[in-house]
Amino acid sequence: MSVRERFDSDIQAVQEQLALLCTMSIAALQRSFQALVEQNLDEALEVIEDDSDINHLEEEINDRVILLIAKQQPVATDLRRLMVITKAASDMERVGDYAVNIAKETIRIGQEPIIFPMVNFEAMCQKAVEMLQGIMRAFMEENTALAKEIADLDDYVDDLYGATVELLIRAGAEHPNKTKQISHLSFICRYLERSADHATNIAEHLFYLVKGRHYELNS
Known part of the structure; x- marks a missing residue:
């Protein structure tokens, strides 16, 4: 195997790690x-516990990229590709963090009805997942x-987030004895919106990789 073939194989391996992440x-x-x-508080706890696997995988990706840069000293597209992989890995690790945050808010709400x-939360989550799955395919x-x-698609999530926050504020005024729960739900709403934002971030990273310049796709 030539040096170039070995390098391409190493890049493919780290991209496969990114796909797993x-x-x-x-x-x-x-x-x-x-x-x-x-x-389901038990499931929420498992999400929190499993987050260490996501964190460790992101660290492995970063370490592998650093080693490739040090050993191969890539330039141009190869260097951009490696840097973009680390950025995308960071974005996806943050999505894992938001999952943990949602799990923690779920535990704080507990079994209180x-x-x-x-409905709006489900729509936001579904769209965020659709965006994240699609952007990794892209x-x-x-x-x-x-x-x-x-x-x-992020505009849809942003609009739904704004509308939901307004409804939550109204619900808090109508149910002053439920302000803690409304607060927890407001945080969850924000975490879903931010998860979708990271799909846009990865889209911008991809444009940088392919075009060689930075683009703001949802300013």
């Missing part, structure tokens, strides 16, 4: 939200057209 983080987000809906409809295929389509 994405799968784990998206699954954590889905699990944490399902734990909220079902008020949730007074606020989950990333692996280096498909900037698909990446732009996914980034554009």
Whole structure:
């Protein structure tokens, strides 16, 4: 195997690690939200415990990229690719963190009946998951057209977030004895919105990789 073939093989391996990290983080987000809906505190605890696996995988990706840069001294597209992989890994690790945060808020709510409809929350979570799954497909295929389509979906999540926050404020005024629960739900709403933002971040990283310049896709 030539030096170039070995380098390409190493890049492919680290991209496969990134794909695994994405799968784990998206699954954590889905699990944490399902734990909220079902008020399954045991499942919420498992999401928190499993986050160390996501953190360790991100660290492995970063270490591997640093080693490749040190050994191969890549330039141009190869260097951009490695740097973008670390940025995407960081974004997906943050999604895992938001899953943990949702799980923690779920535990704080406990078994107290949730007074606020989950319809908007479910829509936000579904769209965030759709965006994250789609952007990783676009990333692996280096498909900037698909990446732009996914980034554009963030407006929908932002609008739904704003509308839901207004409804939560109104619910808090109508149920002053439930302000703690409303506060927990408000945080969860924010974590879902931020998860979708990270899909846009990865779309911007992909544009930088392919085009060699920075783009703001949802300013």
